[in-house]
Amino acid sequence: MTLDLKIASIDPKAMGKVAVLMGGNSAEREVSATMSGPGVLAALQARGVDVLAFDPAQRSLHELQALGVQRAFIALHGRGGEDGTVQGALELLRIPYTGSGVMASAIAMDKITTKRLWQSVGLPTPRWVSLAKHQQQREQLMAVPDELGLPVFVKPPHEGSSMGATKVNGYSDMQEAVALAARFDSEVLCEEFIDGQEFTCAVLGQGEAAVALPVVEICAEQGNYDYQNKYFTNSTVYKVGQADPQWQAQVQQLVLQAYRVLGCRGWGRADLMLSRKDGRVYLLEMNTSPGMTSHSLVPKAAAAVGVSYEELCLWLLSQARLDSQS
Template identity: 35%
Template sequence: MPDKSKTIAVICGGLSPEADVSRLSASRITPCLEQHYGRVVHLELDATLPEQLIAQRVDVAFPVAHGPYGEDGRLQGLLDIMSIPYVGSGALASACSLDKVVTKRLLQAAGIPMAKDRIVYRSDNCEDATLDCIESLGHKVIIKPPGQGSGIGVQFAMGYEDLLNKLKTGLQMDEKLLVEEFVSGREITAGVLHLDDYQVLPVTEITTPDGAWYDYIHRYTPGLSNHVTPARIPDEQYQKVQQIALKAHQILGCHDLSRSDFIVPESGDPIFSELNNLPGMTPTSLFPDGARHAGIPFDTLICKLVDQALKRGENPNDGKAYWPIPKLNIRPS
């Protein structure tokens, strides 16, 4: 039951390229929070945030600051230090989840199917790295900045010259790039709602009317993408997607919610792409759409997430004593 005495801080914006999208998420969840809780304040993810959190006497934070700074553990670490409970994963899980390379290495070790990849660093010889990518991954590849979300900076390359030019351009923006083999298939996603127990949401297929890749514009422009739920894939693949989404959520140590993306070929295992540890809440976002198909209205979803964070704040160690610390017989010098 929502507590009318609580002050909720919706944290959005910041230095991320996804700042505008995060403000859109914030504007969608705010009316729901205002209806069910005492006070709701919008706070920008900037240098004034700590003093604002104190001044506003915030009881719980709802971060919707997507991308770097808000989704990579830095904001979560600040909230932990200030003992403010918050919706979503902790600092370590957030940091691991936003970094596509770290995510892949952790999940590969658990046997989750992935596209073959190569990491190219700014310090590498770009010509040699390009040849190596083509030899190991094939002539058609996809290039991803490791620490961005929403498809920002993602490029497709075909052949040596195209890949070389795009690597040189990309490495001016990032210290390293993730290059993956191109896998053909349907774009599929599945969310995990993790409250008292785990619930894997219905699997969704993403299509675009013009057959284009699901890029930043198609993600957030109404009418430029369609969500087909349940996804039109065989039952065996459908169940495998849900199993992997849950396994990824657990291995990375996520809390409350996550959404895993896949490429599902005509036959065989779904290929895991990435995990979003703080899914968007915009009108075109996939996670709330998946929850709706699971019978969870948007208002109910938002309140459940806030109440879970409040409960976690009341019992930071789940009622268990911490490890006993031996006393040191040390005198100040």
């Protein structure tokens, strides 16, 4: 199977002056500044795009206008890059940008709101409990495993890349896990742990024209796909498009539904679990500014359908727009 994105019809010069936004102030700054951002920058340069690197943590976004920037490729991850804030600033500056708009970015970055929306239309997601700051006393924490069972997954709802996340196996570990998550977020998400196989599935496009890329199975060492294994080791095995075709097609349709419900555009990547207990697929979260590192999953899935890293970057740039242009 190949995917024709009509790359040949994209004129790099027509993209105008482009800024690749990288770095930022989030907990995922290192990945953006040293891997995703430089990767996208080099790819666009190789395709003949007039492109520059721009770190919003070190320069005001207003400088983009003075530099004559006409499009922005958002290679930021986490808060300030993936949560609608930089998208809103670019809307005010009237600079088209890659990926989802303000509202979809903000919703997808909030795992609790995302789960509520998915549940409202009957999409499967693990059972969960949210703990506001005033609900994080010991007695309230001990009630969570009673409701969700053990193990339970505890994480900050506005972070990515497994930042601040803990798999809790016993009641005695709850307090420490919640305290860790609370360092990143005032609210804490406690989620039913789905024992099974982890998958991810990327989407390109918008609305009914959106297409799902091949499903990727993630086989991490000891089943621990944490921050270190995501970006800094080579021990994780990725099986791209190797699942049963009929099952894969069902997962792709589920992910397309999840993507459209949130109002995403441009691109995104859903993380999923296949439960050993009941054989169901559960949606975990939607990433609206996925990683673009050598270990990243969207480039791997795109390569499986004949789209190179450089082609993917150029196509994503060509899809840059403002909310008013959607």
